[in-house]
Amino acid sequence: MRIVVAIGGSVLLNNYDSKKFQEYREILENLYAEHEIFVVVGGGVPAREYINIVRGLNGGEAICDDIGIEVTRINAKLLSIALGSHAYQKVPHNFQEALEYSATGKIIVMGGTEPAHSTDAVSAILAEYVNADILVNLTSVDGMYDKDPNKFEDAKLISEITADEMLSFIQGKDTKAGTYEFFDMTAIQMIKRSSIKTIIANGYNPENLEKIINGEKIGTLII
Numbered sequence: 001m002r003i004v005v006a007i008g009g010s011v012l013l014n015n016y017d018s019k020k021f022q023e024y025r026e027i028l029e030n031l032y033a034e035h036e037i038f039v040v041v042g043g044g045v046p047a048r049e050y051i052n053i054v055r056g057l058n059g060g061e062a063i064c065d066d067i068g069i070e071v072t073r074i075n076a077k078l079l080s081i082a083l084g085s086h087a088y089q090k091v092p093h094n095f096q097e098a099l100e101y102s103a104t105g106k107i108i109v110m111g112g113t114e115p116a117h118s119t120d121a122v123s124a125i126l127a128e129y130v131n132a133d134i135l136v137n138l139t140s141v142d143g144m145y146d147k148d149p150n151k152f153e154d155a156k157l158i159s160e161i162t163a164d165e166m167l168s169f170i171q172g173k174d175t176k177a178g179t180y181e182f183f184d185m186t187a188i189q190m191i192k193r194s195s196i197k198t199i200i201a202n203g204y205n206p207e208n209l210e211k212i213i214n215g216e217k218i219g220t221l222i223i
C-alpha cells in the first residue's frame with residue numbers, strides 16, 4: 001500500500017526527548033518492508049511557543065505560519081534522522097519535491113508547506129498527490145469525539161463519520177496560526193473531494209499505526 005501518515009508534533013515531542021522518535025522508527029521500519037510510506041510531522045508545543053514570540057513582535061498571521069512551518073520541518077528532520085538510511089535525508093518543502101524524492105524508494109518525511117493551514121491539510125493534499133491508499137492521522141486523542149474529551153467526561157468516541165458531518169462539526173473553529181483545533185477544514189475538504197480513506201487515531205501508542213495498516217478498527221474512520 002501507499003500510506004500517508006500524519007504525526008502530531010504534540011505526540012512526537014510530548015516529553016521533548018528522543019523516545020517517541022525511536023518508537024516510531026521501529027514501527028515505520030517494519031511497515032517500510034512492505035509499503036511505500038510518506039510521513040508528515042506537526043509542530044506541537046515548540047511551534048506554538050515560537051509563534052507566540054512572533055506575535056509578541058507584532059508579526060502578522062502569515063509570518064506566524066512561516067515560523068510554525070519552520071518548526072514542523074525541524075521535527076520532520078528529527079524523524080528522518082531517527083529513520084537513518086530508510087528515510088530520504090532531505091525534507092521536501094512542497095509536494096513536487098516529495099514526489100521527486102519518493103523516486104528513491106525511501107520513506108519521505110516532511111513538515112509544512114505554505115501558510116494558512118496545518119499539517120493535517122498537508123497530509124491530505126499529499127495523499128491526493130501520491131494517490132495514497134490510506135491516510136492515517138495520529139493525534140493526541142483516540143479519534144473524533146462528539147464533544148471535547150478534555151472538557152467533558154461523557155464525551156463519546158465516534159467510530160465512523162462522513163466528511164460532510166466533519167465539515168459541519170468543524171465549521172467556525174479557530175484557524176489562526178498555532179490554533180487549529182483537532183482537524184482543519186482544508187484537510188477535510190481534500191478528503192471529501194478525493195474520497196481518501198482516512199483514519200484518525202491516538203499516536204501516543206505508535207503500535208496503533210501497525211494495527212490500522214493490518215486492518216484493525218481503531219480510532220475514527222472518515223467515510
Ligand code: UTP
Pocket residue numbers: 008009010041042043044045047064065066067068069072111112113114115116117118119120122176177178179180181
Ligand atoms: P501544525 O500542523 O502542528 O498545527 O503546525 P497545529 O494543528 O496547530 O498543531 P498540532 O496538531 O498540535 O501539532 C503548526 C503551525 O504551523 C503553521 C500553522 O500556523 C500551524 O498552526 N503551518 C503548518 C502552516 O502555516 N502551514 C503548514 O503547511 C503547516
